Amino acid sequence: MKSLYKGFMIGLVMLLLTACGSGDGDKEYIIASDNGYPPFEWAEASGTYVGIDVDIMNAIAEDQGIKIKMDFIGFTGAVASLKSGQADAVLAGMTITDERLKVYDFSDPYYDVSVTMAVAIGSDITSYEDLRGKRVAIKTSTNGADFAESIKEQYGFEVVYFDDSATMYTEVVSGNAVACFEDAPVMEYSIAKNGVQLVTTGVSEIPSQYGFAVMKGENAELLEKFNAGLANIKANGKYQEIVDKYTK
Known part of the structure; x- marks a missing residue:
C-alpha cells in the first residue's frame, strides 16, 4: 500500500511540474501600444495595425520564440494598462526620460528622434519667440509635450493638451x-x-530615444528577450529593413 501511495505521489508531483512548465512556455505577453x-x-x-513598432515587436517575438498580443489603445491608455497590470509592457514610441x-x-533604445514644431500652411510663426501670448497644442505624455512644457515660461505661450495626434493637428489647422x-x-x-x-x-x-518599457522591477525576462531580439534583428538587417519600409 505504501509503495502504491508513494508511486501515486511521485506521479502527481511529476504531473504538476509538467503542467507548470507547459504553462510558462505558453505565456502570452500583452504589449500595450x-x-x-x-x-x-x-x-x-482594413483595421489591421502596421508600423515600425508593430513590425519590430513581431520580429523580436519571432526571433525569441515568445507569444505576444499587441493591444492598440492609445498612448495614455497603454501607460494606464501597464500600471494597472493589464499589460506586461508598452511599445508606443515612448521616450526614455529620467522621470x-x-x-x-x-x-536598450530602439529609435532616435527629435522634436519639431509644426504650424499651419501660410502661418507667420517661424520661431519660438513668435509663440508669445499664443495657444500651442500638445499631445498628452509625449516627448513633444515635455519639450513644450519646458520652454513655455521662457517664451510665454499657453499649452492645451490632446489625447491623440490627429485632434492636435486639427487644432492647429483650424486656427484654434x-x-x-x-x-x-x-x-x-x-x-x-x-x-x-x-x-x-x-x-x-x-x-x-524610444524604449520598450515594463514596470520597474517587473518582467525582467521579457525585457532581456526584447534586448536580445533587438540586437539580433539589427545584426541580420531586419531592423533596418523595417525602418526603411516606413520612412522611405
Missing part, C-alpha cells in the same frame, strides 16, 4: 492653436503620407 502614431503604429483601412526611469525599466510640437518622424510622415495641412518650421531639438 498607441492607436494612431504613424509611422510607428496605426490602423489601415520615467523612476517608474519603468526600459530596454498656432503651433504644435511632435516627434519629427511622426510629423514628417503625417504631412508627407497623410496629407496633414501643416509645415515644420525647421526647429528641431537634440535627439532623444
Whole structure:
C-alpha cells in the first residue's frame, strides 16, 4: 500500500511540474501600444495595425520564440494598462526620460528622434519667440509635450493638451492653436503620407530615444528577450529593413 501511495505521489508531483512548465512556455505577453502614431503604429483601412513598432515587436517575438498580443489603445491608455497590470509592457514610441526611469525599466533604445514644431500652411510663426501670448497644442505624455512644457515660461505661450495626434493637428489647422510640437518622424510622415495641412518650421531639438518599457522591477525576462531580439534583428538587417519600409 505504501509503495502504491508513494508511486501515486511521485506521479502527481511529476504531473504538476509538467503542467507548470507547459504553462510558462505558453505565456502570452500583452504589449500595450498607441492607436494612431504613424509611422510607428496605426490602423489601415482594413483595421489591421502596421508600423515600425508593430513590425519590430513581431520580429523580436519571432526571433525569441515568445507569444505576444499587441493591444492598440492609445498612448495614455497603454501607460494606464501597464500600471494597472493589464499589460506586461508598452511599445508606443515612448521616450526614455529620467522621470520615467523612476517608474519603468526600459530596454536598450530602439529609435532616435527629435522634436519639431509644426504650424499651419501660410502661418507667420517661424520661431519660438513668435509663440508669445499664443495657444500651442500638445499631445498628452509625449516627448513633444515635455519639450513644450519646458520652454513655455521662457517664451510665454499657453499649452492645451490632446489625447491623440490627429485632434492636435486639427487644432492647429483650424486656427484654434498656432503651433504644435511632435516627434519629427511622426510629423514628417503625417504631412508627407497623410496629407496633414501643416509645415515644420525647421526647429528641431537634440535627439532623444524610444524604449520598450515594463514596470520597474517587473518582467525582467521579457525585457532581456526584447534586448536580445533587438540586437539580433539589427545584426541580420531586419531592423533596418523595417525602418526603411516606413520612412522611405
